[in-house]
Amino acid sequence: MSDFVQDIWYFAGLSSDIKTGDLIRVVIAGEPITLGRKRDGIVFALRDICPHRAAPLSAGRIIDDAVECPYHGWKFGVSDGACTDIPALTEAQAMDTTRIKVRHFPTVENGALIWVYLSSDKRFSGTPPIDPPRFDFANRKALMSDALTLNCHVDHAVIGLMDPAHGPYVHRQWWWRSAKSMHAKSKAFEPRERGFAMAPHSPSSNSFAYKLLGGTPVTEITFRLPGIRTENIKVGDKTLLSFTAVTPIDATRTHIRQVFFTDILTIRLLKPILKMGARKFLRQDADMVDLQQMGLKFDPNLMLIEDADTQAKWYQALKKEWAASKADGRDFVNPVKAKTLHWKS
Ligand code: FES
Numbered sequence: 290m291s292d293f294v295q296d297i298w299y300f301a302g303l304s305s306d307i308k309t310g311d312l313i314r315v316v317i318a319g320e321p322i323t324l325g326r327k328r329d330g331i332v333f334a335l336r337d338i339c340p341h342r343a344a345p346l347s348a349g350r351i352i353d354d355a356v357e358c359p360y361h362g363w364k365f366g367v368s369d370g371a372c373t374d375i376p377a378l379t380e381a382q383a384m385d386t387t388r389i390k391v392r393h394f395p396t397v398e399n400g401a402l403i404w405v406y407l408s409s410d411k412r413f414s415g416t417p418p419i420d421p422p423r424f425d426f427a428n429r430k431a432l433m434s435d436a437l438t439l440n441c442h443v444d445h446a447v448i449g450l451m452d453p454a455h456g457p458y459v460h461r462q463w464w465w466r467s468a469k470s471m472h473a474k475s476k477a478f479e480p481r482e483r484g485f486a487m488a489p490h491s492p493s494s495n496s497f498a499y500k501l502l503g504g505t506p507v508t509e510i511t512f513r514l515p516g517i518r519t520e521n522i523k524v525g526d527k528t529l530l531s532f533t534a535v536t537p538i539d540a541t542r543t544h545i546r547q548v549f550f551t552d553i554l555t556i557r558l559l560k561p562i563l564k565m566g567a568r569k570f571l572r573q574d575a576d577m578v579d580l581q582q583m584g585l586k587f588d589p590n591l592m593l594i595e596d597a598d599t600q601a602k603w604y605q606a607l608k609k610e611w612a613a614s615k616a617d618g619r620d621f622v623n624p625v626k627a628k629t630l631h632w633k634s
């Protein structure tokens with residue numbers, strides 16, 4: 290598991306994924322996690338394996354501030370994972386149950402987005418040294434969201450996500466763009482917190498979908514570790530925020546979640562069409578991942594060429610520097626330098 294980014298906040302789900310009193314199961318970077326929401330609305334995360342005999346706590350229930358295992362009813366406090374009750378013990382068998390612990394993960398709900406902190410130290414407790422990402426525009430109900438499991442390691446999914454050259458091929462369709470509409474592009478990039486951004490610009494005029502917005506949209510695209518991409522489109526004082534999280538499940542599967550937030554009326558009205566289009570894009574990427582696996586299973590050497598693949602190189606450099614800074618116990622130094630990249634797509 291060491292080749293997943295650690296000591297960082299992972300996107301765990303949308304607020305609407307977890308109703309009050311519910312427990313759900315997610316697997317992030319090889320860790321099965323149960324996410325729950327207490328009666329008071331607070332969201333928490335515990336390892337989804339009971340330390341007694343491995344039953345998933347997500348199949349149990351929440352009782353006040355504890356999760357009750359479905360198998361023998363052991364209870365674990367949601368704020369620290371300590372066992373608070375072993376019902377099978379008699380009065381004469383007094384023992385300090387709190388010495389038994391299930392792993393507890395710091396959890397934050399920022400607007401509609403839920404973040405879980407994965408420490409490299411499994412016994413970590415307390416406040417993480419960094420804050421989870423915060424996107425002010427995500428403080429509202431999502432317009433829509435979509436999810437898929439990609440059959441690849443997270444690195445291939447992230448690199449595919451930021452790859453500007455596959456659009457005219459993988460996403461070729463009459464209403465979007467074609468190989469014929471390819472032209473030279475120059476985009477200015479700059480370092481950002483734990484990542485980088487394509488500086489605000491007006492999207493290419495060959496993107497018919499953007500024209501539907503009305504007015505000149507200005508787009509800013511950001512990427513940050515571990516695999517969070519945002520595309521923020523502003524038209525006047527209105528916004529469309531497209532949020533994408535690419536999260537490793539295990540070494541061969543990756544979860545991709547795409548969420549749209551907007552106060553642009555046209556977009557809200559076009560929701561069914563937008564949803565179909567977004568779905569199609571995701572499927573096209575997933576199909577290409579499956580094709581790519583046909584080659585990857587022979588463990589070939591791969592290439593990263595010129596500016597079209599520079600963002601992929603930055604991702605690798607960011608990941609390496611993140612791990613190195615943690616190993617050395619020093620501050621992270623962003624390896625990305627401001628640069629204008631040129632490519633055709
Ligand atoms: S397996 Fe959870 S209480 Fe026994």
Ligand SMILES: [Fe+2]
Nearest residue numbers: 449459570574
């Ligand atoms: Fe794509």
